[in-house]
Amino acid sequence: MPHNISLITTIAAALGAGLLFGYIATRLKLPALVGYLAAGIIIGPATPGYVADAALAGQLAEIGVMLMMFGVGLHFSLEDLWDVRKVALPGAILQIAVATALGMALAHYWGWTIGGGLVFGLALSVASTVVLLRALEERGILDSFNGRIAVGWLVVEDLVTVLMLVLLPALASSLGGAPLDGAHGSDDGNIWLTLALTLGQVGAFIVLMLVVGRKLFPWILWQVARTGSRELFTLCVIAAAVGIAYASTHYFGVSFALGSFFAGMVLRESALAHRAAEESLPLRDAFAVLFFVSVGMLFEPSVLTEQPLKLLAVVAIVVVGKSVAAFLLVLLLRYPAKTALMVSASLAQIGEFSFILAALGISLKLMPEEGQSLILAGAIISIALNPVVFLVTKPLERWLSKNLDLAARFDRSPDPLAELPMTTPHEHLRGQVVLVGYGRVGRKIAAVLKEKGISYVVAEQNREVVDQLRKDGVPAVAGNAGEPAVLIQAHIAHAAMLVIATPDTFHVRAMIETARALNPGIKTVVRTHNDAEADLLRNERAGEIFMGEQELAKGMTAYVLDNLDKSHKSHAH
Secondary structure (H helix, E strand, C coil): CCCCCHHHHHHHHHHHHHHHHHHHHHHCCCCHHHHHHHHHHHCCCCCCCCCCCHHHHHHHHHHHHHHHHHHHHHHCCHHHHHHCHHHHHHHHHHHHHHHHHHHHHHHHHCCCCHHHHHHHHHHHHCCCHHHHHHHHHHCCCCCCHHHHHHHHHHHHHHHHHHHHHHHHHHHCCCCCCCCCCCCCCCCCCCHHHHHHHHHHHHHHHHHHHHHHHHHHHHHHHHHHHCCCCHHHHHHHHHHHHHHHHHHHHHHHCCCHHHHHHHHHHHHCCCCCHHHHHHHHHHHHHHHHHHHHHHHHHCCCCCHHHHCHHHHHHHHHHHHHHHHHHHHHHHHHCCCCHHHHHHHHHHCCCCCHHHHHHHHHHHHCCCCCHHHHHHHHHHHHHHHHHHHHHHHHHHHHHHHHHHCHHHHHHHHCCCCHHHCCCCCCCHHHHCCCEEEECCCHHHHHHHHHHHHCCCCEEEEECCHHHHHHHHHCCCCEEECCCCCHHHHHHCCHHHCCEEEECCCCCCCHHHHHHHHHHHCCCCEEEEEECCHHHHHHHHHCCCCEEEEHHHHHHHHHHHHHHHHHHHHHHHHHC
16 A cells, blocks of 8 residues: 655655764764754755655654753753843843844845844844753853853843744734734734733743643653653653643644743653653754754755855854854953853854744745845854854953953952952951852852851852852852952962862862962862863862762762671671
8 A cells, every 4th residue: 555655754864864964063073953954955955866845844843843942941940040140131131132133234234124124133143052052061161150151141042032933923914924824913003902912822821831730740740750661751751842832832822932941841840850851852852953954954055155245244243243242241241251251152153043033934924035044054154163263262261361450350340249348357367268169069068167167258250149148248259260369359368278169170270370379388179070170180289179970979889888887787796
C-alpha cells in the first residue's frame, strides 16, 4: 500500500545535514548553530539538489519553538532576575529601545512601513539565548556575577519579545498589516479595545497557569515520577510542554511561545524541575536543530550579492550599535567597565527570537520578505563573529587594567558604594577577613564568621547585595576585587586573611598579587572549579585552594568511612 514519507524524508535530511554542517562549524571554532542554518540553506529551495518540504519543516519548527521556550521557562528564576534587576531590567529595556529605533530608522530610509520597521528593529534588538549560554559556559563565567547580569538581561529581552509576539497580531491592522486567523484585529479603529481583548485573554491564561497550573502540573509530574518509569516521566514533561502550548493558542489565542514558556515556569515549581530539564534536553536539542534548519531554508543567498550594503548596515547595528548602547548603559548604571564589556560582547548577535519575530512579521504582512533574508544573513554573520567579539574584549580589559585612572573614572568616582563608610568601626578593620564574593558559598562562610565573632569585610560586584549588607550592618564595598582600589577600600593592608569565594577565577591572580603587595604576610584561600586554574594557582603559591568536586568527595568519603567504622565497631561488640 503506497504511503507518503515526506515527513520522514524531511526529518532525515534536516538532522543529517544539521549533523554534518554542525560538525564542520564546530571544527572551524564556530557555534554549531551556524552549521544548522547552513544545512537549511543547502536543503532549501535557494540551492540546487534535494529540496525539503517547507510546509512540514515549518510545523517541525513550531515544535522546536515550543520546546525551546519550554526550556527557557524551566530555567527562568525570579530570584536570579531579582538579584540583578537594577541593571538587567532598565538596561535590557533601554537597549531594546535603542536597537529598535536604529532598525526602524534604517527601514524608514529603505521606504518600509512603520509596522515593517518595528518588526525589523525588534528582531535586531534581541540576542540569542542559546548562543549566549554556550559562550558563557565555554568561558567558565556562567555562574559569575557578570554572567548572571548577561543572563538576566537576556531573560528580560525574552519576556519583552514574548509580549510583542502576543501584541503584534492584535496591532497588525493598525500598523499596516493583516491580523492572523483568530487574532483580534483593529479594523474598527479602536486600538484600545483590541489591546484590552488581547491582554484580557493573555491575563486569563497567565492567572490560570499561576493559580491552577503551578499546583496541578507539578502534582501530576510527581504522580508520574512515582511510577518509576523514565519513559512516562519524559512523556509527561513533553506532553505538558506541547499540550499547554497548543491549548494556550486554541483557547486563549496566545502564541505557542508564550504557552510553552509558562509550561516551563509552572513545572519549575516542582522539586523535579531539574530532572525534567535533563530528561527533555535531548528532544529539545533535536527539535532546536530542526528549527534552525527550517529557518535556514527560508534564506535567500542572493541577498549577499544583491544587497551587500543593506546587509552591512544590519550587521553594523547588531554587532556595533547594540554593543555600544549596552556598554554605555551599563556604565551609566554605575557598573564596572569590565562588566560593560562582557555584557556588550554577549549581546553582539541575534538568533532564535529574531527568526520568530521575522516569521510573524511576514505572516502578518508587516515586513517585506527581503527583511527576513537580511535578518537571517545578519544572524549567521553576527553569530559567526561573536567569538571574535569576545576575543576583542580581552585586550580592552588589559588596556583598562593598565590605565587604572581611566577605569576608576568609569567604575568608582560617582559611586558611594565603592568606598567603605567612614562610620565603620576601626576594630573591624584590623585582623579581619576580606571576603570576595557573597554568593551561595560566600554567604555560608560569612554566617560562620559572624557566629564565631570574627570581623570581616565583603567585596562584591553586585551593588544591590552591597547596599543590603550595609543596611544589615556588615562592612561591604562594591566593585571588582581584581582592581587594587577595591581591596584597598576593604583595608587589605591590615587584614589577616583573603578569602576568594567567587566562581569568577579570571581576576584571582590579580587579587592575590595586590593583597601580597600591600600585606606580605596575608594568608589566602581560593575557590575554583577548574583543574587547570588550580594547577596554575598552586605553581604560583596562591595559598589554600579548594576544588568544589574534590571537597565534596572528601566530605562524603569522610562521612562514609566514619559511619562504616562505627558500624564495624558495633558489630564487633
